[in-house]
Amino acid sequence: MIQINENFPKLSDSYLFSEIAKKVNRYKEANPERNIISLGIGDVTQPLAPAVVAAMHKAVEEMGEASTMRGYAPESGYLFLKEAIIRNDFHQRGISLDVDEIFVSDGAKSDTGNIGDVLDAGNTVAITDPVYPVYLDTNAMAGRAGDCHNGRWSRIEYLPAVPENGFIPRIPDRKVDMIYLCYPNNPTGTTLTREQLKHWVDYALENKSLILFDAAYEAFITQEDIPHSIYEIEGATQVAIEFRSFSKTAGFTGVRCGYTVVPKALKAFDKTGKEYALNALWNRRQSTKFNGTAYIVQRAAEAVYSPEGKKQIRQTIDYYMENARIIKEGLNALGYTSYGGVNAPYIWVQTPAGISSWEFFDKLLNEYQIVCTPGVGFGASGEGFVRMTAFGTRDNTIEAIQRMGR
Amino acid sequence: MIQINENFPKLSDSYLFSEIAKKVNRYKEANPERNIISLGIGDVTQPLAPAVVAAMHKAVEEMGEASTMRGYAPESGYLFLKEAIIRNDFHQRGISLDVDEIFVSDGAKSDTGNIGDVLDAGNTVAITDPVYPVYLDTNAMAGRAGDCHNGRWSRIEYLPAVPENGFIPRIPDRKVDMIYLCYPNNPTGTTLTREQLKHWVDYALENKSLILFDAAYEAFITQEDIPHSIYEIEGATQVAIEFRSFSKTAGFTGVRCGYTVVPKALKAFDKTGKEYALNALWNRRQSTKFNGTAYIVQRAAEAVYSPEGKKQIRQTIDYYMENARIIKEGLNALGYTSYGGVNAPYIWVQTPAGISSWEFFDKLLNEYQIVCTPGVGFGASGEGFVRMTAFGTRDNTIEAIQRMGR
Numbered sequence: 001m002i003q004i005n006e007n008f009p010k011l012s013d014s015y016l017f018s019e020i021a022k023k024v025n026r027y028k029e030a031n032p033e034r035n036i037i038s039l040g041i042g043d044v045t046q047p048l049a050p051a052v053v054a055a056m057h058k059a060v061e062e063m064g065e066a067s068t069m070r071g072y073a074p075e076s077g078y079l080f081l082k083e084a085i086i087r088n089d090f091h092q093r094g095i096s097l098d099v100d101e102i103f104v105s106d107g108a109k110s111d112t113g114n115i116g117d118v119l120d121a122g123n124t125v126a127i128t129d130p131v132y133p134v135y136l137d138t139n140a141m142a143g144r145a146g147d148c149h150n151g152r153w154s155r156i157e158y159l160p161a162v163p164e165n166g167f168i169p170r171i172p173d174r175k176v177d178m179i180y181l182c183y184p185n186n187p188t189g190t191t192l193t194r195e196q197l198k199h200w201v202d203y204a205l206e207n208k209s210l211i212l213f214d215a216a217y218e219a220f221i222t223q224e225d226i227p228h229s230i231y232e233i234e235g236a237t238q239v240a241i242e243f244r245s246f247s248k249t250a251g252f253t254g255v256r257c258g259y260t261v262v263p264k265a266l267k268a269f270d271k272t273g274k275e276y277a278l279n280a281l282w283n284r285r286q287s288t289k290f291n292g293t294a295y296i297v298q299r300a301a302e303a304v305y306s307p308e309g310k311k312q313i314r315q316t317i318d319y320y321m322e323n324a325r326i327i328k329e330g331l332n333a334l335g336y337t338s339y340g341g342v343n344a345p346y347i348w349v350q351t352p353a354g355i356s357s358w359e360f361f362d363k364l365l366n367e368y369q370i371v372c373t374p375g376v377g378f379g380a381s382g383e384g385f386v387r388m389t390a391f392g393t394r395d396n397t398i399e400a401i402q403r404m405g406r
Numbered sequence: 407m408i409q410i411n412e413n414f415p416k417l418s419d420s421y422l423f424s425e426i427a428k429k430v431n432r433y434k435e436a437n438p439e440r441n442i443i444s445l446g447i448g449d450v451t452q453p454l455a456p457a458v459v460a461a462m463h464k465a466v467e468e469m470g471e472a473s474t475m476r477g478y479a480p481e482s483g484y485l486f487l488k489e490a491i492i493r494n495d496f497h498q499r500g501i502s503l504d505v506d507e508i509f510v511s512d513g514a515k516s517d518t519g520n521i522g523d524v525l526d527a528g529n530t531v532a533i534t535d536p537v538y539p540v541y542l543d544t545n546a547m548a549g550r551a552g553d554c555h556n557g558r559w560s561r562i563e564y565l566p567a568v569p570e571n572g573f574i575p576r577i578p579d580r581k582v583d584m585i586y587l588c589y590p591n592n593p594t595g596t597t598l599t600r601e602q603l604k605h606w607v608d609y610a611l612e613n614k615s616l617i618l619f620d621a622a623y624e625a626f627i628t629q630e631d632i633p634h635s636i637y638e639i640e641g642a643t644q645v646a647i648e649f650r651s652f653s654k655t656a657g658f659t660g661v662r663c664g665y666t667v668v669p670k671a672l673k674a675f676d677k678t679g680k681e682y683a684l685n686a687l688w689n690r691r692q693s694t695k696f697n698g699t700a701y702i703v704q705r706a707a708e709a710v711y712s713p714e715g716k717k718q719i720r721q722t723i724d725y726y727m728e729n730a731r732i733i734k735e736g737l738n739a740l741g742y743t744s745y746g747g748v749n750a751p752y753i754w755v756q757t758p759a760g761i762s763s764w765e766f767f768d769k770l771l772n773e774y775q776i777v778c779t780p781g782v783g784f785g786a787s788g789e790g791f792v793r794m795t796a797f798g799t800r801d802n803t804i805e806a807i808q809r810m811g812r
Contacts, residue, residue: 002583002616002674003526007678043477053470056702057463063660064459066799073657103457106512106662106697111696114520117547120409137694141523177408210408253477254469254701256512268410269561281414289519290545291512294460295660297700393472 002161030205040371049312073292077104081364086304107352108245108258118281123177126157130378141286182214187387204239237263322388330401345390368403422783444775451530455718461709479698483510513653524687529583532563536784588620595746610645622651643669730796736807751796774809
């Protein structure tokens with residue numbers, strides 16, 4: 001008799017975004033004349049950079065000619081892209097990495113989800129709270145989260161990130177095997193300084209823990225002391241895997257490309273304490289369960305690093321960060337307290353006293369026709385907040401703030 | 407202390423293709439003037455169809471304009487592609503499926519690998535022997551294969567497919583929970599008739615087993631009584647998941663697109679016997695760990711089903727199948743015994759008496775500068791065979807056979 005993975009039924013349905021969609025649709029049906037502005041889901045609105053478009057056209061041409069067509073790609077990515085990644089994202093920040101340490105994929109969501117394949121189901125897991133739901137859900141699927149009671153998983157170490165601690169999650173008292181850190185953070189938009197991140201690297205070195213560092217939003221950093229990569233911290237190549245994405249950096253949400261860094265110095269252990277290089281295990285996983293990223297997509301990603309590509313992508317990021325500034329300053333002027341939005345495209349807005357995340361969501365929808373994301377959907381410590389994104393168009397962003405001022 | 411998944415070290419390195427590459431490189435270095443023809447790895451040589459190229463250019467244009475750009479795709483695929491799939495691949499064969507039963511992905515390798523996520527690690531697994539290595543390796547990673555001694559996994563039920571049984575794997579005596587069937591078969595190129603496949607569906611219905619049916623090569627079927635989909639068999643929607651690929655059908659090995667059918671009627675069970683729809687579990691898995699297939703790629707796949715696309719793709723398949731005929735008839739004329747090559751792009755060649763798979767590989771390389779794949783690399787029952795593929799160019803295919811006749 002075919003049996004299911006019994007961890008799956010423990011998961012609730014992906015409630016957050018479906019509930020938002022339901023509420024928005026209900027409102028639309030009742031008020032078809034109203035123009036709704038979404039600052040909710042973190043999807044981009046600006047088109048691909050012209051340099052990327054040109055590179056894709058060229059690659060499509062190549063695929064249509066027998067002499068230049070490409071079949072199966074190397075599972076971990078073409079050398080042309082891996083070299084561009086290393087040169088631009090790491091060497092220029094003084095980080096030395098080898099091409100064998102880069103694994104190109106169809107996106108950071110796949111990699112943050114699949115990385116658990118190479119790790120024991122018994123490892124303990126710490127996540128910051130609130131958090132991008134994929135870390136928790138994928139560990140629940142693998143059995144690492146334990147059981148769920150009233151929205152809390154029995155084996156998860158939750159690390160609250162709230163105004164009271166300056167959104168700096170505390171270092172756990174006990175030993176934890178896997179720690180998910182996302183900086184700049186989704187959903188709070190907050191960051192860690194080099195010094196603060198160093199505490200985590202030191203903790204991981206001391207406890208032989210693994211840090212899963214999601215740097216999907218590093219391109220949005222504007223301030224000096226904020227690390228773009230965890231490998232800027234000494235010793236991090238021994239304890240950290242880093243996930244990168246072109247989704248927000250270059251508007252690739254519909255193109256699908258990201259990469260994961262698994263340094264060769266990074267070791268994990270079997271139950272006898274014998275060391276294994278996670279790089280070799282991940283390589284085996286990817287070679288077996290993945291067939292490489294499309295050639296056309298890898299050429300698109302390479303173009304992100306061309307001189308024109310860099311300039312064009314910077315313009316789009318600046319455009320989104322100007323949106324962030326407009327939202328943040330607008331909210332401040334209206335008396336709201338908010339966080340993030342300086343080194344990240346997310347603004348974490350405190351709801352007025354006594355109003356819950358969902359109540360504020362309803363208020364923004366019904367009174368101003370603005371869609372945000374209720375903070376509690378990212379975890380218990382997100383209650384009392386909503387997330388707004390800077391990925392809208394300029395006009396919509398300005399109008400949203402104007403509406404809230406009425 | 408971070409612990410590894412201890413099933414990983416049980417796997418040997420992906421020996422087969424790296425060993426082939428090593429031998430070929432060694433030969434090339436020693437004989438740089440010799441022209442090597444590869445009939446080894448199953449990669450295509452013909453470019454993308456013009457209809458596909460045109461669709462991709464159009465999609466790239468759209469991605470470069472704010473008014474037409476697409477962000478995150480639905481995780482299970484765009485409706486335009488799912489509808490084209492259902493209309494062309496199923497309705498036309500009298501099979502009724504719903505769009506919610508189709509999951510578009512970056513390829514069948516990912517899906518055949520990832521499907522295990524939703525299934526219990528305690529399920530027993532049967533695989534035909536020889537077999538596409540991904541089924542075995544992914545189950546070994548999940549702990550379903552047990553331990554490996556002398557190349558045999560302790561918990562796997564091997565089903566030999568050899569000339570003695572006409573390459574028809576026997577139905578197991580005991581109950582098996584998961585059964586991998588790949589037809590038309592890789593590597594043997596053989597097929598099952600409707601009647602033969604029905605035995606498996608009946609077995610699965612009786613034992614509440616799950617059939618994982620890999621139909622990646624269905625487009626190469628030329629004979630009437632060979633099923634293109636397992637859903638042509640009555641009751642199959644209750645017991646089978648079907649994997650499809652555009653890789654060989656439309657030369658998408660470097661484009662990356664496939665799809666998986668998980669019928670809503672297909673149930674699996676928890677330990678108490680409670681029923682669960684695998685469709686819902688797979689949807690939850692894909693929504694959590696996958697972010698959809700690139701828009702451009704899905705438009706490319708849609709073009710495969712356009713009138714021009716169909717015609718162009720049929721021409722390429724006919725081209726490869728003419729290669730298959732040339733290889734097969736050429737080998738027959740030279741006194742070799744071979745199988746497959748009629749409904750599949752693979753020819754399974756019996757080595758001369760007393761010569762092993764690897765010895766024959768060496769002979770073909772050293773005497774004729776032809777690269778094939780040693781059958782034993784696909785499993786113990788592949789010993790005494792080599793696999794040749796029809797995916798070469800016409801000139802190379804003809805020359806390979808001429809060389810073998812010298």
